[in-house]
Amino acid sequence: MTGWSSITAVDTHDIRFPTSRELDGSDAMNPDPDYSAAYVVLRTDDPDGHEGHGFAFTIGRGNDVQTAAIGALRPYLIGRPVSATLADLGGLWRELVHDSQLRWLGPEKGVMHMAIGAVVNALWDLAAKRAGLPLWRLLSRMSPEELVDLVDFRYLTDALTRDEALEILRQGVPGRAEREAEILRDGYPAYTTSPGWLGYDDDKLRRLCREAVDDGFTQIKLKVGADLDDDRRRLRIARDECGPDIRIAVDANQRWDVPDAIAWVGALSPYEIWWVEEPTSPDDVLGHAAIAKAIAPIRVATGEHVQNRIVFKQLLQLGGLSFLQIDAARVAGVNENIAILLLAAKFGVPVCPHAGGVGLCELVQHLSMFDYVAVSRSQQDRTIEYVDHLHEHFADPAVVRGGRYRAPTAPGFSSTMLPASLAAYSHIELP
Amino acid sequence: MTGWSSITAVDTHDIRFPTSRELDGSDAMNPDPDYSAAYVVLRTDDPDGHEGHGFAFTIGRGNDVQTAAIGALRPYLIGRPVSATLADLGGLWRELVHDSQLRWLGPEKGVMHMAIGAVVNALWDLAAKRAGLPLWRLLSRMSPEELVDLVDFRYLTDALTRDEALEILRQGVPGRAEREAEILRDGYPAYTTSPGWLGYDDDKLRRLCREAVDDGFTQIKLKVGADLDDDRRRLRIARDECGPDIRIAVDANQRWDVPDAIAWVGALSPYEIWWVEEPTSPDDVLGHAAIAKAIAPIRVATGEHVQNRIVFKQLLQLGGLSFLQIDAARVAGVNENIAILLLAAKFGVPVCPHAGGVGLCELVQHLSMFDYVAVSRSQQDRTIEYVDHLHEHFADPAVVRGGRYRAPTAPGFSSTMLPASLAAYSHIELP
Known part of the structure; x- marks a missing residue:
């Protein structure tokens, strides 16, 4: 991998596993879920060829809206340097979640929040593939300081501060x-x-x-x-x-x-x-x-x-x-x-x-x-x-x-x- | 107006005003809002020619997603009989809000909930225009029973029951x-x-x-x-x-x-x-x-x-x-x-x-x-x-x-x- 590659594409897919594709939209009260994914693939120009895959899960109708919401994040991602972005996913998270205009659509809930989740998870997939590790092992090797830097403590500090979180993670380092x-x-x-x-x-x-x-x-x-x-x-x-x-x-x-x-x-x-x-x-x-x-x-x-x-x-x-x-x-x-x-x-x-x-x-x-x-x-x-x-x-x-x-x-x-x-x-x- | 007209079109518009240029609306969390509306016009084939207008308000980016969410409700509305629909807006509300598949995108929050709000408000606009009254006067003439039928008491009954709501409204009839x-x-x-x-x-x-x-x-x-x-x-x-x-x-x-x-x-x-x-x-x-x-x-x-x-x-x-x-x-x-x-x-x-x-x-x-x-x-x-x-x-x-x-x-x-x-x-x- 190089230090200068960037994100070049945010491809979205409206994926549905229906038994009832022909009935979409015609039966407004259909109680059967059509398990679906608003799916995103992040591509880069790095010669390593790795992609980041992520998705939001829905149960059918509205998966197009969820997919459009992921697509709306494209301008925040295209052209972003891969290495620097993956090295500060806490920073990217704050940038997306606290974007003042997008925030109005929640804040921090529903379609736009799940869209951010799909993109963030896709970035983690990319990071783990580049590291050659399954995600759980990649996370398990990060230091307590690196882990708390991923977390936004806004609106949490009356219950959990950064220092308390650090202490919990430090207790977990041995073993x-x-x-x-x-x-x-x-x-x-x-x-x-x-x-x-x-x-x-x-x-x-x-x-x-x-x-x-x-x-x-x-x-x-x-x-x-x-x-x-x-x-x-x-x-x-x-x-x-x-x-x-x-x-x-x-x-x-x-x-x-x-x-x-x-x-x-x-x-x-x-x-x-x-x-x-x-x-x-x-x-x-x-x-x-x-x-x-x-x-x-x-x-x-x-x-x-x-x-x-x-x-x-x-x-x-x-x-x-x-x-x-x-x-x-x-x-x-x-x-x-x-x-x-x-x-x-x-x-x-x-x-x-x-x-x-x-x-x-x-x-x-x-x-x-x-x-x-x-x-x-x-x-x-x-x-x-x-x-x-x-x-x-x-x-x-x-x-x-x-x-x-x-x-x-x-x-x-x-x-x-x-x-x-x-x-x-x-x-x-x-x- | 006839008794047999139906909803024939759900037109959407992504409307944005460049308010950020003057810093109107700037506050501690929203430094540069562009006041926007995800706007909907309901049209019918009734010879009265009335339309129902409604919108969700956003502050710029993401207004396209909000507009798409309103458009996703089109299949629930097109072809619906106007008089019967307007006579039971409580029923329509429950149908949209509790649709099992759309509900997954919230439930009852964020982009999809605001989209339902825009459509419901547009239907009320249409109802009031057909009644020849401003909405506040139309609502003020409805009986306590008609008003509680508009309300979904699901998840409220530990604080407010239908009977309690009826009593509040009945007390308000005199005067x-x-x-x-x-x-x-x-x-x-x-x-x-x-x-x-x-x-x-x-x-x-x-x-x-x-x-x-x-x-x-x-x-x-x-x-x-x-x-x-x-x-x-x-x-x-x-x-x-x-x-x-x-x-x-x-x-x-x-x-x-x-x-x-x-x-x-x-x-x-x-x-x-x-x-x-x-x-x-x-x-x-x-x-x-x-x-x-x-x-x-x-x-x-x-x-x-x-x-x-x-x-x-x-x-x-x-x-x-x-x-x-x-x-x-x-x-x-x-x-x-x-x-x-x-x-x-x-x-x-x-x-x-x-x-x-x-x-x-x-x-x-x-x-x-x-x-x-x-x-x-x-x-x-x-x-x-x-x-x-x-x-x-x-x-x-x-x-x-x-x-x-x-x-x-x-x-x-x-x-x-x-x-x-x-x-x-x-x-x-x-x-």
């Missing part, structure tokens, strides 16, 4: 090599959501529960919230099939208001629930705290729709969650997720990432492995969601065996989709 | 006609931000303060947060020029972390500050509450960047604000703002709308006037922001005289921009 070797050998715990989709009948639920246990998973998750009697029956079936030693979490996907959540979870409390996920709106910090207090000792998990570090800060300050579910593509990329990992460490809350969708398993495994090596140094009650679909479209797919994510070893962020998949699933808007 | 006549005669209180932009020198500040008092305003607002000595000097100048009877509010535009806000406002406390606006991130409910407690008796105002009714609910529950600043184009339109007006009434907090920008004065006056006639029934400590620019681009511009907004009387939502302005300020992306 990094041992923990990295442990991850390479043993991987990282996973749980599976595959048995639990609401659309499955009882026989399929029973069969998938058995398979999950046979595959070595020690935690599964069921969707709840549509019908209380169904939820009770499905929880009984799952517990019967899994036995007493498997953790069973439930996920309401924001279905309830605060009083409904408290009543519904109360009705499910005989079934030994490991956590209740997304009981209400991800914006409702006070609501989460009220629910958490009312349903204890059952605990609350949330995060896949939490818009940024500022809302996570408050959920932690108020005890609104007991499991923090980062998402690799919801907030503004690796940098903001490092801030969130540090907040979780400060408050002593385990991070159990959201995954599934398109490529979310591929990305987020790097963040949990880095968390173990350099931040939390614990796998206690920590586990990454796993859903077994769409991995075949990635050059370096996530691999789960024996209920554990195997450590990615290829250089990069595992975010590169196969060229054939990009071509085959590019969305074309019908007139 | 509606008198209050409507009072608004038509006397208008509604305004305050001015014109003197206070950070980019103005002391002489201009002094002159504009004098003009504000001469023009009949009883409240002004200064931007603060960039430099403490400057803030002190400017507050002294403003107090000298305005005298002791004029309320002086200050606006930090989210500049501070929580500890900084407390310290900075403490240093400004000798200057008799009416409110401190946006002391920190609009996402930080707990932060606002901590600041409000620490700086009392100085009070907190916020809202122009508050993403939705759920965050307003929490700010009210926790006492994080004493003045609630709705924005007509940030949340999902009239319907969500009615929810927020009802929340404010429930908690007894005065609503003092954010305005300025492009067309925000034009829109939000309707909401405050409706609030007075049918919801809060009070003008005590209530006042709408006024900034004297860009009104000349509107067909029915906001008029402030003697420190009061005059009641709009033309049918519609005052949202229609002149065709010549749409043509002259359409943004063309240079390659």
